[in-house]
Amino acid sequence: MTNLKFHAPSPADLEGGLASLRGDCARMAxxxxxxxxxxxxxxxxxxIGGVEVPAGSxxxxxSMSDYGD
Structure with a gap:
């Protein structure tokens, strides 16, 4: 069996902002x-029929308000 190892090209920036996220998305696109x-x-x-919703749901x-809380 082959042991495949995957490495990210750069470390994940967990503290980055929107610009960092957009850059990550652009690289993955x-x-x-x-x-x-x-x-x-x-x-x-x-x-369209046969849709069943559990009673709890x-x-x-x-019980939720119509316009959010």
């Missing part, structure tokens, strides 16, 4: 590709 766009069609309401959402 080249490693990710966006999927091809696909056309979406509306779904008939008749096909429903009570939690019911």
């Amino acid at each position: 080249a490693d990710w590709t966006a999927p091809a766009r696909t056309a979406t069609r509306p779904v008939s309401p008749a096909l 429903a009570r939690l959402l019911d």
